[in-house]
Amino acid sequence: MNANNIIKSLTEKFPNEILEPNVESNIRISSYVDKDAIVNVCKHLLETLEFDHLSCECGVDYPDRNEIEVVYHIASYSHPVVLTLKAKLDRDEPQIESIVSIYWNANWYERETYELYGVKYTNHPDLKPLLLPEDMLGEWPLRKDYEGFPNKTAKNLV
Amino acid sequence: MGEIIENVSFTATSAIHEFLKKTPLQDIINWGRKNSLWFLTQPMGCCGVEMIAAGCSHYDTDRFGIIPRVSPRQADVIVISGYVTKKYLPALKRLWDQMPSPKWVICMGDCSISGGPFYESYSTVQNIDEIFxxxxxxxxxxxxxxxxxxxxxxxxKKIMAREDKGSEY
Amino acid sequence: MEQTIAPSEMLLHLGPQHAIQPGPYLLDLKLRGETVVDAELEMGYIHKGIEKILENKTYLQGITITDRICYLAALTNNEVFCNCVEKLVGIEPPQRSQYIRVIMEELSRIQSHLLGIGEFSTDLGFVTMFLYMIREREEVLSLIDMVTGSRITHSYLRFGGVREDLPEGFAEKAMSVLNDINKKLDEHEDLYNTDKIYLQRTVGVGVLTAKIASDLGVSGPPLRAAGVAFDIRKNEPYLVYNDLDFKVCTEKEGDIFARIKVRLDEIRESIYIIEQAFDQIPQGPLFPVGTPYGRRTPVMRVPAGEVFCRVEDPRGEMGMYMISDGSDKPYRVKIRGPVFPTMQALPPLIKGTYVADVAAIAASMDGCTSEADR
Amino acid sequence: MMSIVEFLFNPWVRGTLGLALIGLIFFSAVITVWLERKFGADIQSRIGPNRVGGRFGLLQLIADAIKLFTKEDLIPAKADKLLFVMAPIVILGSAFMMIVAIPFGAIVIGDKSYPIAATEFDISVLYLEAVSALSVLGIFMAAYGSNNKYSMLAAFRNIARMIGYEVPLGISIIGIAVMVQSLNIVEIAMAQSPLWFIFVQPIGFAVFFISILADMGRLPFDQNEAEEELVAGWGTEYTGMRWGLGLFAEYIHMILGSCLMVLLYLGGWNLPKFITGIFILGAFAPIFWFIAKVVVVVMTIIMIRWALPRFRIDQVVDLGWKVLFPLSILNLIWAVALGLFFGA
Known part of the structure; x- marks a missing residue:
C-alpha cells in the first residue's frame, strides 16, 4: 500500500469531497474532507484501503477562523501509512455525523471531543460526558477562549 | 465522639473517652494506634505506584505494622496520593466518611499539597487542606x-505526642 | 447500560476505589448471580487536562508534563513528545543519544511489564508473585534511577538528545541485573506454566480474538496475544530499532494466559535489545552538533506545522498529534494513549464472565487509568 | 493415683480448665496471626513486623488488638441491627462450640490415658462437623445484616462452596468411623496407636485435607473474602472490634481444623509405650507431641496460602462434586473392604 496510491484512490472515488490532499512523507498523508461525506469516506477506507485501525480522533479550535476542525488519524494494522483526515465545522454550532458504525472505538473519542469542544455527533449511540463531571458540560474547556483556565489557580501560588 | 453524623448510630459513649484522655491509659491506646496504622489502598496517580512499592519487599511498611487494607471500614489512614479532581472529590469525601475514627489523612506528593504540575488545570480541586x-x-x-x-x-510521633488531628474520638 | 434491573439481577459498582484498580475508575456491573450481564465503564476520575496544560507551557516545560501522562511509561511519553518536536524542527538526535534512548525505554518497558504481571497476579490472589515481581522491578528502577536521578518521573529526554550520558560502569551493572532477572523470570514462568489453579483461571478465559481486538482498536500486548504482530518498533521504526534484532512476540489464543506470556516474552526480548544496544553504542556527542539544542534550551520557537508521531509504549501504540503555530508553545497537542481504547474494550470483554474473572481480565489488560484519563 | 483422677473429673475443675482453654485458644489465635505475618513475610522476601516488641515484632498483634478494640464502632444506617451485631458472635460461637468436643492431648498414667477434653460423647465427630458448618450461618447473617452487595456475594459464594465440600468431608469421616467402628473422636485418636490413618487411607486424607481447607476458608478457597474482587467479603462493613472478632474466629477455626486433622489422620497424641511409661513424661509428652503436630499442620496451611492463586467459585464447586466426591466414595469402599478383610 503506497501513499500516492491511497491518495489517488481516494480522489478518484470522492473527487468533490476530498480537498487539498497532501503527501507529507511516504507514511503520512493528510487531507481535508467534506463533513457530510465523512462516513462514506471512512467506509471506503476500511473496505478497500485496509485502514482498519482508527488511531485517534480529536478536535482543534480555531477561533480566528471561527472553525472547529475534527481530526481523524486513521491507520492500519498491516501497513504503516497514517491518514490524517480533517473536517471543518462551524464553530457556533459544530455538528458532524458519528463514525461509530464504522470504527467502533470512535465511541469514546467522540464523547471526549463532545465534552471538551462541544462537537455534536449525530447518530452517536450514547453521547454523554466521559471525563468531566456532568455539571461541567457546556464549558468546553479545551476551546481557546475557555475562561476558567489560568484563573482557577491555587490561592497560595503566584 | 465528635459531631453526630446523620443516619449513623454509635454504640460507645463519649464520656468514657473523655475520661480516658485525661489518664495515662491514653498513652497505651495511642501506642497501639500508632503501631498499627492500616492505610487504604487507593492509588490515584504517580504517587500511587510509589505507595504500592512502599508496601513491597524493598521497603516493606509491614515492619512498622503498616499494612494496606482494601475496605475503608478497616482503614486508619487515607493517603491522598495524587490530584483530586472535581469528579473524584465526592467519592473521596465519602471514603473519608466511611472510615471509623480515629482516622488520619496523609497528603502524598505535590499534586495533593498544592496541585503540583496541574495547579492550573480546569479539572482539579485546590486547597485540599481545607477539606480534610x-x-x-x-x-x-x-x-x-x-x-x-x-x-x-x-x-x-504526632500521635504519641497527642498533637494529631485525627484522635477526636 | 440499561438502568432497569430485573428481579433476579443486581447492580454492583466496582469503584472508584477498589482493589482491582491501578487508579480510580468506576465499573458498573449488572449481575445475575455471579454472571456479568452488562457492564459499563465510567472514567475521568483523575482527568487532569494535560492537553490544555501542554498548550500553555513552553516546549521544554512540556517534557515535565508528559512524564505524568502515564507514571509507568514516562520515558516513552517523553520520547513521543520529543519526537514530534524534533520532526517539526527538523533535527535528529546523534547515534549515541538514540542508543541511550533505546536502552532507557526498554528498561522502562521491563519495569512496566513486571508491575503489570505482578498486579495481575495479585488479582488472582497470588500475592507472593506480586511481591516477587516488584522485587525485581525495584532492581530495574534503581538502574533507571542511576541514570536519570528519579524513579518514576524522569524528564530525561531533551530535544535532539538526552539530558545525561550513561554513568561509568552502567553497562556492566545493568547486564548483571538483567541477567539475574532473566534467570528469575524463567523460574516464575515455570511456576505460571505448571500451576494447575493458575491454568484453570487463565486458559480460555477472557478471550479477545484478533478480529474483535482490531475492531476495538486495541494495541500492544493484548493485541499481540491474539496473534496480530503489530508493533510500532517494527511497522514504523523510530530511533535505531532498524539496526537491532528483535522479534515481535505473539501468541495465538488471545486469552489471559497468552497476554501474560506475551509480556514475559517481551521482557526477555527487551533484555536482548539492551544487550545489543550496549554492544553497538558508539561514542560521540549527545546533541546534534552545530545546532543550538542542548541540555537547556529555554526559549525555543518551533516552525509552524503539524505532525503525528507514534512510538511503542509498554502498553501499545502511543501517538501524539502536535500542531505548532510558530510560537514557543504548541497550539494543540492530542495524546493518543494505548490504554484509552484498551479500557474501552473492557466492558464488552467482561460481558458473560464471572465476577472473579472481571478482576483477572481487567488486570490482564494492564490498564493505566492516569493515561486513559490524562 | 486415683485421687488425681477423681480431682480431674470434678465438674468444677473441668469447668475452670475449659475457661482456661478458651483463653489459650485466643492466645494461640494471636500467635497464629503473628506467625502468618512473619512467615508470609519470609516467603515474600520481606522482613515483616520488627519494630514493636523487639526484633521479631512480638507485640505487633497486641498493638493491633488495642487499636481494633478502641476504634469507633459503626453500624450502617440501613443495616439490620440485630443480625449485624449478632453475626460475629455466631461466627465466634461456632468456633467455640467446636472446642467442647476436641481433646487437646491426653495425660497418660500407667496404661490408662485421660484425654483433655471438655466432654466426651459418642457422636463427637458428627457434632464437630455440624458445629463447624454453623459459621456459614454467621457469615450469612453478617452479609445480610450489613446490607452490602459485596458481602452478599461473599455469603452466596460461601454457601455454594459449603455444599460442595461438606459432602466429601462427611464421607471421608465415615471412612474412618467404619474402620474404628465408632464416631467418638477420642476412640478414633486412640485407635491410631501404632499406625496413623494417613497411611491406611491416603485418599481419604487428601480429600479431608482439601475439604477442611475449604471449610476454614483459606486460600486457595477464600472466595468469600477475596480482597481483590469483594473488598473484604462478609466483613466489608464491619469496623474495629466486631471485625476483629470475626478475624479471630477464622484463625481459631483454622487451629481447630488443624487439631481435627491431627486427631483423625495424623495419629493424635499417641506415643510409644516406653515414653509414656515414665510418669512425668506420660503427663506432658503426649500433649506436646499433639501440639507440635498441630503447629506443623498450621504452618503448612499458612504456606499453602502464600503459594497458590485462588480458585473461582464454580471451579471449587466443580472440584467438590466432580473430584472430591467420587474420591471420597472410593475411599469409603476401600475402608469397608479393609474392614471386612481384617474384621472377618
Whole structure:
C-alpha cells in the first residue's frame, strides 16, 4: 500500500469531497474532507484501503477562523501509512455525523471531543460526558477562549 | 465522639473517652494506634505506584505494622496520593466518611499539597487542606517510598505526642 | 447500560476505589448471580487536562508534563513528545543519544511489564508473585534511577538528545541485573506454566480474538496475544530499532494466559535489545552538533506545522498529534494513549464472565487509568 | 493415683480448665496471626513486623488488638441491627462450640490415658462437623445484616462452596468411623496407636485435607473474602472490634481444623509405650507431641496460602462434586473392604 496510491484512490472515488490532499512523507498523508461525506469516506477506507485501525480522533479550535476542525488519524494494522483526515465545522454550532458504525472505538473519542469542544455527533449511540463531571458540560474547556483556565489557580501560588 | 453524623448510630459513649484522655491509659491506646496504622489502598496517580512499592519487599511498611487494607471500614489512614479532581472529590469525601475514627489523612506528593504540575488545570480541586484535616504533608513529585515511610513515622510521633488531628474520638 | 434491573439481577459498582484498580475508575456491573450481564465503564476520575496544560507551557516545560501522562511509561511519553518536536524542527538526535534512548525505554518497558504481571497476579490472589515481581522491578528502577536521578518521573529526554550520558560502569551493572532477572523470570514462568489453579483461571478465559481486538482498536500486548504482530518498533521504526534484532512476540489464543506470556516474552526480548544496544553504542556527542539544542534550551520557537508521531509504549501504540503555530508553545497537542481504547474494550470483554474473572481480565489488560484519563 | 483422677473429673475443675482453654485458644489465635505475618513475610522476601516488641515484632498483634478494640464502632444506617451485631458472635460461637468436643492431648498414667477434653460423647465427630458448618450461618447473617452487595456475594459464594465440600468431608469421616467402628473422636485418636490413618487411607486424607481447607476458608478457597474482587467479603462493613472478632474466629477455626486433622489422620497424641511409661513424661509428652503436630499442620496451611492463586467459585464447586466426591466414595469402599478383610 503506497501513499500516492491511497491518495489517488481516494480522489478518484470522492473527487468533490476530498480537498487539498497532501503527501507529507511516504507514511503520512493528510487531507481535508467534506463533513457530510465523512462516513462514506471512512467506509471506503476500511473496505478497500485496509485502514482498519482508527488511531485517534480529536478536535482543534480555531477561533480566528471561527472553525472547529475534527481530526481523524486513521491507520492500519498491516501497513504503516497514517491518514490524517480533517473536517471543518462551524464553530457556533459544530455538528458532524458519528463514525461509530464504522470504527467502533470512535465511541469514546467522540464523547471526549463532545465534552471538551462541544462537537455534536449525530447518530452517536450514547453521547454523554466521559471525563468531566456532568455539571461541567457546556464549558468546553479545551476551546481557546475557555475562561476558567489560568484563573482557577491555587490561592497560595503566584 | 465528635459531631453526630446523620443516619449513623454509635454504640460507645463519649464520656468514657473523655475520661480516658485525661489518664495515662491514653498513652497505651495511642501506642497501639500508632503501631498499627492500616492505610487504604487507593492509588490515584504517580504517587500511587510509589505507595504500592512502599508496601513491597524493598521497603516493606509491614515492619512498622503498616499494612494496606482494601475496605475503608478497616482503614486508619487515607493517603491522598495524587490530584483530586472535581469528579473524584465526592467519592473521596465519602471514603473519608466511611472510615471509623480515629482516622488520619496523609497528603502524598505535590499534586495533593498544592496541585503540583496541574495547579492550573480546569479539572482539579485546590486547597485540599481545607477539606480534610491533614496531619502530614509529604513533598515530592512523586516522593520516594522512603519519604512515605518517613511520613508515616512523623504521624506516629504526632500521635504519641497527642498533637494529631485525627484522635477526636 | 440499561438502568432497569430485573428481579433476579443486581447492580454492583466496582469503584472508584477498589482493589482491582491501578487508579480510580468506576465499573458498573449488572449481575445475575455471579454472571456479568452488562457492564459499563465510567472514567475521568483523575482527568487532569494535560492537553490544555501542554498548550500553555513552553516546549521544554512540556517534557515535565508528559512524564505524568502515564507514571509507568514516562520515558516513552517523553520520547513521543520529543519526537514530534524534533520532526517539526527538523533535527535528529546523534547515534549515541538514540542508543541511550533505546536502552532507557526498554528498561522502562521491563519495569512496566513486571508491575503489570505482578498486579495481575495479585488479582488472582497470588500475592507472593506480586511481591516477587516488584522485587525485581525495584532492581530495574534503581538502574533507571542511576541514570536519570528519579524513579518514576524522569524528564530525561531533551530535544535532539538526552539530558545525561550513561554513568561509568552502567553497562556492566545493568547486564548483571538483567541477567539475574532473566534467570528469575524463567523460574516464575515455570511456576505460571505448571500451576494447575493458575491454568484453570487463565486458559480460555477472557478471550479477545484478533478480529474483535482490531475492531476495538486495541494495541500492544493484548493485541499481540491474539496473534496480530503489530508493533510500532517494527511497522514504523523510530530511533535505531532498524539496526537491532528483535522479534515481535505473539501468541495465538488471545486469552489471559497468552497476554501474560506475551509480556514475559517481551521482557526477555527487551533484555536482548539492551544487550545489543550496549554492544553497538558508539561514542560521540549527545546533541546534534552545530545546532543550538542542548541540555537547556529555554526559549525555543518551533516552525509552524503539524505532525503525528507514534512510538511503542509498554502498553501499545502511543501517538501524539502536535500542531505548532510558530510560537514557543504548541497550539494543540492530542495524546493518543494505548490504554484509552484498551479500557474501552473492557466492558464488552467482561460481558458473560464471572465476577472473579472481571478482576483477572481487567488486570490482564494492564490498564493505566492516569493515561486513559490524562 | 486415683485421687488425681477423681480431682480431674470434678465438674468444677473441668469447668475452670475449659475457661482456661478458651483463653489459650485466643492466645494461640494471636500467635497464629503473628506467625502468618512473619512467615508470609519470609516467603515474600520481606522482613515483616520488627519494630514493636523487639526484633521479631512480638507485640505487633497486641498493638493491633488495642487499636481494633478502641476504634469507633459503626453500624450502617440501613443495616439490620440485630443480625449485624449478632453475626460475629455466631461466627465466634461456632468456633467455640467446636472446642467442647476436641481433646487437646491426653495425660497418660500407667496404661490408662485421660484425654483433655471438655466432654466426651459418642457422636463427637458428627457434632464437630455440624458445629463447624454453623459459621456459614454467621457469615450469612453478617452479609445480610450489613446490607452490602459485596458481602452478599461473599455469603452466596460461601454457601455454594459449603455444599460442595461438606459432602466429601462427611464421607471421608465415615471412612474412618467404619474402620474404628465408632464416631467418638477420642476412640478414633486412640485407635491410631501404632499406625496413623494417613497411611491406611491416603485418599481419604487428601480429600479431608482439601475439604477442611475449604471449610476454614483459606486460600486457595477464600472466595468469600477475596480482597481483590469483594473488598473484604462478609466483613466489608464491619469496623474495629466486631471485625476483629470475626478475624479471630477464622484463625481459631483454622487451629481447630488443624487439631481435627491431627486427631483423625495424623495419629493424635499417641506415643510409644516406653515414653509414656515414665510418669512425668506420660503427663506432658503426649500433649506436646499433639501440639507440635498441630503447629506443623498450621504452618503448612499458612504456606499453602502464600503459594497458590485462588480458585473461582464454580471451579471449587466443580472440584467438590466432580473430584472430591467420587474420591471420597472410593475411599469409603476401600475402608469397608479393609474392614471386612481384617474384621472377618
Amino acid at each position: 484535616p491533614i496531619d502530614v504533608f509529604i513533598p515530592g513529585c512523586p516522593p520516594r517510598p522512603e519519604a512515605l515511610i518517613q511520613g508515616f513515622i512523623e504521624l506516629q
